[in-house]
Amino acid sequence: MSSRLAADGNSADVIQVDNLVKRYDELVAVNGISFEVHRGEIFGILGPNGAGKTTSVEILEGMRVADSGMALVNGIDVRRHPRAVKSIIGVQLQSVQFFDQLKLHELVNLFGALYSQKVDARELLARVDLTEKQDAMYKTLSGGQKQRLSVAVALVNDPVVLFLDEPTTGLDPQARRHMWELISSIRDSGATIVLTTHYMEEAEELCDRVAIMDAGEIVRLGSPAELVEELLATGFSKDREVRPADLEDVFIHHTGHALREDS
């Protein structure tokens, strides 16, 4: 994965988005957003449900066509060459299942074939901690395991950019932390990652830069630290005392950090 990034890393920005607009009938889902994603970073798109995160990402993935504006992925115009973009990116979609009658290694090999790539299913599944499950049917997996499989499948074509759409929604705290470790390790191997989330602690933990979306527009963009500084500079202070631990820390402390067999 890191090899390709190093090889064609001539441009600093792997994604360039300029004034993208998408309407559904009366609803303006994406209202003129512009941003860049740098090579090798984890870029977060934050926002409440319905903010337009998923629509924005799906336009970049070549799955939806914007009404106006321009999006380049690795220099390729998504609107004009959606399949060329699809072949160099990896995607994990929200609420998507896989063929439930196939075994995990069969699914990984099948998706490899769809990109005309020979893949080492064993190695990919090991990377997402699913080695013991490689001969299991998809339908026998837990929620966290399904989510990790979808990451493995997203990596079959050694993608230039990995898109993760709410990768930890619906997971329990252990599975979420496990997914965070996985995402960090993928970034450490050199990939660029675009992820959407509505969990702020996830963005703080993982993202190099974040764009905060609301009602189809980007209202703030910067590194988490910068955005916090910016807010504090306005004289903002929390009205509640911040405790050194919270309930999630208690939960993790008592139930253990390790991943459960079924999570």
Add this chain to the structure above:
Amino acid sequence: MSIYVALTVASLKMYFRNWQGIFWSLFFPAVIMVIFGFINFGGFNAPDVGVVDQSQTPISTRLTVLLDFFVSDEALDLTVGTEEDLTKLLENGDLDVIFIIPEGFAETDAKSVVSVRADIRKPQEKAVALAVLNASLNRLLEEIEETPPEFILSNRFGISESSVEVDEEEFSDFLVPGIAAMAIMQAGIFGVVFSLVRFRAQGVLRRLFATPIGANHFLVGQVITRLTIALMQAYILLIAGAIILDVSVGGSAAAWLSLSVLALLGGALFISLGLVISGWAKTEDTAAPVSNIIALPMMFMSGIFFPTDVLPNALQNFVQFLPLTYLADGMREAALDGSSLLELGPELLGLGIWTVALFALATRVFKWE
């Protein structure tokens, strides 16, 4: 190419891992076949009666009129003709019983004997026909002698019965190839509709859409899988019919070739129809009724359970163009008469046109999500 292979292999694997699905797709048509095969609907038909008048006198003509009267009273049809013609019809199975009024009928005091020839396999029809003949002779005797007939009938008129071996298709012969055709339709429409609607609901299709493949990659894989299934199903049902119901299916290699080509073409047709339906129907709730609205009328009008010639003429003109009619007719000809591909030209042409049109439509209405 490898994309087509990978998707086809994957969908075949999924199908053969779903044992319940395989069981039900064979069980339902097999049960229908056995039940209807043993009930033998052919036995319930009203008899078709013919009369040969070799006497051509006023009295014999009067008997024919009386027969016609009583026969139509029983809601039956009476065919009048020469002995040669009617015997041929009897042997073909187009008539069940013929009466032959001999020369010089009732002209002397000697006993006149009406011959009755009946299809050996149809005792019920023969009994009905004999009752009609007796009633007609009674009335005739009343008219010509004004004597209570019960005392005299046996003196004046006699009936001689004989049976004829008939070379007609049994009902089960008719049924088995039709059921195989019906099973191909069911597997094509319902198999495709339900798996596609499920894949769409699970988001599997959306995930495939995120890869660089085109719709045709996915559709071709589906079609090949379903064709394999259609062919297997047709063979299993035909062979089961041959064994259980003693139907002589496809005597020659040419007949089996015809059956295979028909099963594949018919399979492609109904798979395309299933793809069209699943393109239109958004959810399982609409897909099921829409599939049934299309499949059920064909099941009953395309000559699966009874020949299309019992339908009103206007309807016959319409149903002859239905996809299932082409498939059922073709499979019946191939299975029973051993027709070669050349002889099946009209059926193959009809199936071909439907298939091309429906597949073209399917690629247009296909939706990933």
